[in-house]
Amino acid sequence: MQVYLGGPISGLNYEGATDWREHAKAYLGEFGIKALSPLREQGHLKSVGIFTDSAKETARFKSPMSMPKGLTTRDRWDAMRCDVFLVNLLGAKKVSIGTVLEFGWANAMSRPIVLAMEEEGNIHEHAMLNEITGFRVPTLDEALDVTRQLLAA
Numbered sequence: 001m002q003v004y005l006g007g008p009i010s011g012l013n014y015e016g017a018t019d020w021r022e023h024a025k026a027y028l029g030e031f032g033i034k035a036l037s038p039l040r041e042q043g044h045l046k047s048v049g050i051f052t053d054s055a056k057e058t059a060r061f062k063s064p065m066s067m068p069k070g071l072t073t074r075d076r077w078d079a080m081r082c083d084v085f086l087v088n089l090l091g092a093k094k095v096s097i098g099t100v101l102e103f104g105w106a107n108a109m110s111r112p113i114v115l116a117m118e119e120e121g122n123i124h125e126h127a128m129l130n131e132i133t134g135f136r137v138p139t140l141d142e143a144l145d146v147t148r149q150l151l152a153a
Contacts, residue, residue, distance in 0.1 A: 025037065084151060087143075113135070115135065
């Protein structure tokens with residue numbers, strides 16, 4: 001079983017974008033569930049500083065998996081092949097366009113979507129995202145538990 005870990009990257013540094021994903025990976029791994037991070041095998045990005053969503057800026061990374069075509073291809077594949085799409089939008093400061101695309105890709109494949117997002121006040125509050133979300137909870141730990149339950153053998 002595989003879970004894709006969606007959520008904002010732009011506006012964060014490497015640690016800010018990976019800390020919750022590492023927590024999720026460790027928790028889900030205890031139950032034999034593999035977590036797919038969009039930043040897996042991207043340790044070379046630790047020195048970048050704050051990520052932006054500018055295609056021009058992304059191209060400077062010079063790694064096929066970090067450049068616009070590579071990251072889009074990998075993230076689309078992950079969102080469409082996962083068994084569950086787990087999204088963490090807690091504390092988002094601006095709309096994550098990439099994450100919204102991933103919502104669509106996962107939904108197109110009828111993947112269950114588990115969303116950790118505040119009950120109110122999040123910038124991603126939108127009727128269409130709400131409609132395609134299968135489970136919405138206010139904490140990451142609750143989202144991880146819902147995901148575990150969905151994939152329980």
